[in-house]
Amino acid sequence: MSADQALETAPPAAPVKVRFGGSLGTGLMLVAVWAALIVATTLHRPDFFTAQTLLAVAFTMSIVGVLAIGQGIIGMSGGFIDLSQPAGLITASLVAVRLSEAGLPFPVVILGAILTGMVWGGFNALIIVFARLNPVIVTLATNFIGLAALYLVFQQAQVPLGSDIYSFGRATWLGLPAIFWPMLALVLIVGYLVPRTRYGRRMIAVGGNRAAAKARGISLKVTRFATFIVAGGFVGFAAVLFAGTAGPFNPSSASPIQLNIIAGVILAGISLSGGRGNFWMLLLSVGFLSTIPTSLVFFGLSSDTQSIFQGIILIIAVSIDGYRALRRTP
């Protein structure tokens, strides 16, 4: 307990400053590139700057944003990457579909999906902690197994037309898609809580330096379980947004989102090797990435070119991330 207090009451001043400076720099850079993209597209086609575009961008941001919170928690706590998010998302979506088909009220549907996501995360953590295997390989394998098992269970599913979840997926509120607001709230809340609460700081401590965190009495096993279960909860909630908005989906429907999420997390400056990052930056990085598809359409480029830009941006982002790390550790 005293070790705990030492950790939480006396955070060394220097790292906080560095982290603030780091995320400020990342934020400014993201705002700059995002603004450049918007200005360039608007100059080319003035009709880009409309409510319609805002609607499309906010819509794309929602699901990716919620999943990116989960991915960010895994990365920041030193779990590197959760490659099994697609399988978890589809499993939870299927649960949401089945529950709403059974005519259960909307809160039960949401709860069911979130619990499914948490169970999925806990299942991953179980293998990682007890077999002591690296999360990247474990989640690669569980994604393989999960998607294949899902194909054995169903080929295609869709929430019943006219159900609560269906209308939620299509509703707008204050001029933006209804699904955008929970995402915004979650990013703001998580970004506020992580550096300011005991659990959030423990998570950062484990991600930053395992040995030091352990020496201060933080259980690595408990942290690993907690982070995977909480991240799974976000996957479960994302499944509600996904099931509500997607038309008929099949087990592989979520796989293409995976890369956007990882790119968003890295661009936001959340280190995949752990211990660094600011969740609020996700709004900028995911917003920027979600503007690209619409922007390309206005430039008259085919949607195929979208992947080229996303890939190049990811390579540049990780190169900058790597270069910074190289300079920090001489």
Added chain:
Amino acid sequence: MTDTAAPSGQAYVVPHHPVRDFLTGSVASIGITFILVLAVGLFWAGPKFLSFGNISIIGTFLIVPLIVGAFAGFALLSGVVDLSIGSMVGFSSALFALLLSLGWDPWSATAVTLVLCLAFGAINATAIVGFGAEPIAATLGMLVALRGITWVLLGPQGNIFAFNIDLFNLVSTTVFGLPLFFLLAIALTLLATLVVTRTRLGRHVQAVGGDDKAAARAGISVRRVRVAALLLSAFGAGIGGIIFAGQLGSAARATGVGLEFQIYAALMIGGYSILRGGVGNPVGGALGLLAVAGVSNILDLQAISPYYVNIIVGLLLLAAVLLDRLRGGDAFE
């Protein structure tokens, strides 16, 4: 603190026990797995499992994975993973098919395709070795970028028909009832094994992957070895794509999609690791690919849903990394 010091201490005296070393090594465990797959196949599917016709079907299917895997193994050994190989295969087959359809002769098309693949490999190397980017994330970016380039090359139709009768005949030549290119791929695997275990280059690659700081202190250029390994990996994927285009007589949007995960799952089952270099060797990797192909063939012969293959591959993968850890690999936390 809770380090398993005793077993790893023993591992260093292994040169005195070559037989035990072999029996507890990665090649032995994948060898046993492979033999088990053969046995299950024989008992369950009967003699037709080992008929020349059936082996030839598996072999044809395995030509590209074996070649791509043999080259990608060098990157894994040197401690960097190249996830872009699947997309690189797709890109290479699309570009090659496009050049053929524009009337180029196969040799110059091959040369241009391979040069461009090497150029993309060089971008990977610049990001990873030059800027210190995380290999998994950087090559994931390349995977997506190349996928987009492939789709643009293929145009709105999404495929290019480029059938070349000479090339098709060459790729489908059989020797003793087995596809010539399958035998060549096996020969390439054996050659790669010789390079890894018997040459200075191979020892350097293993040293860099095992402990890059120690390797650097021993005077090995870590950067040069990793750049070479990433270029080799891109080159192998380029060759794989060209053979794919030759086999199919066309290139399509789906060509090579997900191939990287299939290949790396099989390579890890065969004893490689995508997280630490210096472990595994090409024979083990090839046996991994053969074992997975064997499993999928058995299910195919028994008309069982192909989705079970992925479940089995996933479980085998977990078992393989667990074995690797018990053998002295890095434990997570």
